[in-house]
Amino acid sequence: MTDMLNKFFRLDENRTSVRTEILAGVTTFLTMAYIIFVNPSILKAAGMDYGAVFVATCLGSAIGTLAMGLYANYPLALAPGMGLNAYFTFSVVLGMKQSWQVALGAVFLSGILFFILSVTPVREYIINAIPKSLKMAISAGIGLFLGIIAMEEAGIVVKHPETLVTLGDVTKPEVLLAIFGFLLMIALDARKVTGGIIISILLVAAIGIVSGVSKFNGIASAPPSLAPTFGQMDLKGALNLGLFAIVFAFLFVDFFDNAGTLIGVAYRAGMLQPDGTIPRLKKVLIADSGSAMMGAVLGTSTVTSYIESAAGVKAGGRTGLTAVVVAVLFLAALFFSPLASSIPAYATAPALLFVACLMARGLTELDWEDVTEYAPAVVCALAMPLTFSIAHGIAFGFVVYALCKLLAGRFKELHPAVIAIAALFLLKYGLI
DSSP, X not given: OHHHHHHHHXXXXXXXXXXXXXXXXXXXXXXXXXXXXXXXXHHXXXXXXXXXXXXXXXXXXXXXXHHIIIXXXXXXXXXXXXXXXXXXXXXXXXXTOOOHHHHHHHHHHHHHHHHHHHHSHHHHHHHHHSOHHHHHHHHHHHXXXXXXXXXXXXXXXXXXXXXXXXXXXXXXXXHHHHHHHHHHHHHHHHTTOTTHHHXXXXXXXXXXXXXXXXXXXXXXXXXXXXXXTTTOOOHHHHXXXXXXXXXXXXXXXXXXXXXXXXXXXXXXXXXXXXXXXXXXXXXXXXXXXXXXXHHHHHTOSOEEEOTTHHHHHHTTOXXXXXXXXHHHHHHHHTTOHHHHTTSOHHHHXXXXXXXXXXXXXXXXXXXXXOHHHHHHHHHHHHHHHHHTOHHHHHHHHHHHHHHHHHHTTOGGXXXXXXXXXXXXXXXXTTOO
């Protein structure tokens, strides 16, 4: 079995092992397992059945991640995207008064368009045309974005009416446990302990349960029925010309959020080529777009690549075997949801913060002697956490990059795709 896995996933070629890939897969799963419970809660507000969405979330994540692992051989995990599920519920259903069935139809249509872009050279051309400075900025920006999410989940950062954010109550047990988990990860990593991230997550969770900070919810239960959401998408309603903007919004956010995630994880895994291109990119894009369509059929918002995959990459994951492990765990979660829910946010938040520190390192790759390269990159990286959106950060980066080159009299250095993307972003924000 080991020889077969080694040959299929090219483990030796990627300088990894079955044990390392399994640890990486478990690590990735634990850092993104929250989506199993958060996504149903969000879509429930749209009128969808909680139990059915829970099953759709697990199955959609498992199928998409399995496709990424077996077809593209990438250590990327997929699940319904945060932000996209909020747009689905609060903008499309509650804001625009569309049914959740129509919203699912819009998700499916955006997946079809995504797939068309994936099987043609268009999307690969666009991603490979992104300047290296922006790719590094996207990686670092996602790190900063993860950092603010982690601190918010841990209770270290809380909202403030005047300063937007401020320091939370650091004397709370949950906050102290999160800080302990983060420091433990640093200590274990410094001592070269394999699986330090997952050890810290499990230890912090165990301490929280034993001390009564969080509760143990049991071990197993039968999965709910998928029937209330399976195949319920309304394609006819979604094809209404008046809903084109909704379909485009799902496509737009998924397109650039996925691009940012892919670049960030590929960079951390050492997969970026010297010229900044990404190997086997087309297969990754096909797996991702196909997952978006499958998720809509099952009954959930857009399934997309997760930046939490970077936690598994840090734990040593380098091949699709990591993704396969994640997929198996998502399937297992169908039957062990009480046990999975026993891992609290304060136990996984330190892993996100730890990965944030690692990804911020991308800023060191910038050309700090060329202001037209580093200034747009810094703006791009800062915009992601401050606008709480990977897509907005990428937009800021492209627009500022194009304008800096133009105003500096270096227009010839701009790739046509960069000019086109910058113009589309300006159009989207109503600036042209």
